[in-house]
Amino acid sequence: MKKALPLKGGSAGLRHGTKSPKELESVLKQYFGYSEFRGRQLEAIEAVLSGRDCFCLMPTGGGKSMCYQIPALVKTGVVLVISPLIALMENQVSSLKSKGIPAEFLSSTQTTANKNKIHEDLDSGNPSLKLLYVTPELVATSGFKAKLTKLHNRGLLGLVAIDEAHCISTWGHDFRPSYRKISSLRKQFPDIPILALTATAVPKVQKDVISSLSLQNPVILKASFNRPNIFYEVRYKDLLDDVYSDISNLLKSSGNVCSIIYCLERAACDDLTMHLAQQGISSAAYHAGLNSKVRTTVLDDWLSSRTQVVVATVAFGSPDVLVVTNSLPGVFCIMG
Numbered sequence: 001m002k003k004a005l006p007l008k009g010g011s012a013g014l015r016h017g018t019k020s021p022k023e024l025e026s027v028l029k030q031y032f033g034y035s036e037f038r039g040r041q042l043e044a045i046e047a048v049l050s051g052r053d054c055f056c057l058m059p060t061g062g063g064k065s066m067c068y069q070i071p072a073l074v075k076t077g078v079v080l081v082i083s084p085l086i087a088l089m090e091n092q093v094s095s096l097k098s099k100g101i102p103a104e105f106l107s108s109t110q111t112t113a114n115k116n117k118i119h120e121d122l123d124s125g126n127p128s129l130k131l132l133y134v135t136p137e138l139v140a141t142s143g144f145k146a147k148l149t150k151l152h153n154r155g156l157l158g159l160v161a162i163d164e165a166h167c168i169s170t171w172g173h174d175f176r177p178s179y180r181k182i183s184s185l186r187k188q189f190p191d192i193p194i195l196a197l198t199a200t201a202v203p204k205v206q207k208d209v210i211s212s213l214s215l216q217n218p219v220i221l222k223a224s225f226n227r228p229n230i231f232y233e234v235r236y237k238d239l240l241d242d243v244y245s246d247i248s249n250l251l252k253s254s255g256n257v258c259s260i261i262y263c264l265e266r267a268a269c270d271d272l273t274m275h276l277a278q279q280g281i282s283s284a285a286y287h288a289g290l291n292s293k294v295r296t297t298v299l300d301d302w303l304s305s306r307t308q309v310v311v312a313t314v315a316f317g318s319p320d321v322l323v324v325t326n327s328l329p330g331v332f333c334i335m336g
């Protein structure tokens with residue numbers, strides 16, 4: 001059976017079920033460089049390592065990923081991560097790989113050669129992979145279900161983590177029919193813990209997520225949504241001489257901070273991007289009118305800090321950065 005990843009520096013691998021908080025903290029430090037767990041992370045990690053289902057509510061950017069990444073490092077076998085966004089999967093996988101953690105994703109954007117390599121590894125009986133990111137659509141296919149069953153029968157399925165778990169609820173704003181299809185996982189793998197993660201706090205949605213996934217007596221963790229590093233400021237457009245100049249002055253006075261500006265219309269994105277460029281601020285537009293190659297380049301350039309500002313419609317999603325929204329009629333809002 002595949003062993004847990006050894007700690008960097010040559011120490012022996014930690015065995016499943018015997019990790020103290022100190023040992024878990026040392027894994028956090030060695031792989032991610034952080035000295036302590038945040039909020040409810042440790043409780044979530046301990047819950048799934050003890051074999052319990054867990055429902056974890058944490059704000060965006062609160063560190064939900066760590067709740068399954070640490071178990072992946074100390075547990076035997078592969079952690080399956082179900083995520084709705086291919087861009088996020090790609091991003092997480094490349095960040096994990098850069099830390100020496102064996103992780104992969106399976107999606108339509110992967111080359112056939114890569115997919116084959118991943119499947120060979122999974123079929124090997126001794127996979128090197130620790131984390132496998134997949135879409136809910138793939139999990140629902142009979143071929144992939146069979147693969148998971150094989151992995152499970154060999155004792156190599158360590159945990160199922162469901163990111164953005166609120167997408168399973170028809171009560172949520174983000175319902176995705178494909179998420180409904182993963183509700184059979186509990187029946188299929190009754191002994192494998194399921195970790196449901198979300199930042200959506202509505203109680204009706206939480207209850208629906210827990211029952212739709214058939215979580216068994218789950219540990220329910222709710223982190224504080226009080227984020228002292230976040231502030232809101234509202235400026236009234238009518239009181240400003242020139243909204244675009246106000247935005248560019250704000251960006252200049254904030255230093256080179258990574259930012260997104262949301263606009264309602266594509267044309268406004270293009271317009272404002274041009275204005276910012278004229279002001280010497282590196283920026284790019286992101287909206288559904290651009291082809292996927294251009295959008296990927298914009299995202300990559302922004303993630304790697306080659307571009308400071310993305311001016312986007314909601315097609316961009318909402319990462320954890322300074323956000324200026326210019327999409328309300330009489331005001332624009334700043335969130336940092």
Ligand SMILES: Nc1ncnc2c1ncn2[C@@H]1O[C@H](COP(=O)(O)OP(=O)(O)OP(=O)(O)O)[C@@H](O)[C@H]1O
Nearest residue numbers: 034036037038058059060061062063064065066199
């Ligand atoms: N214990 C920790 N100490 C310091 N930083 C941490 C810790 N845990 C996670 N982080 C960092 O916090 C950031 C946000 O983490 P992560 O992306 O997991 O958040 P998230 O809750 O999944 O957000 P989202 O809802 O956007 O998916 C990452 O840069 C991550 O490395």
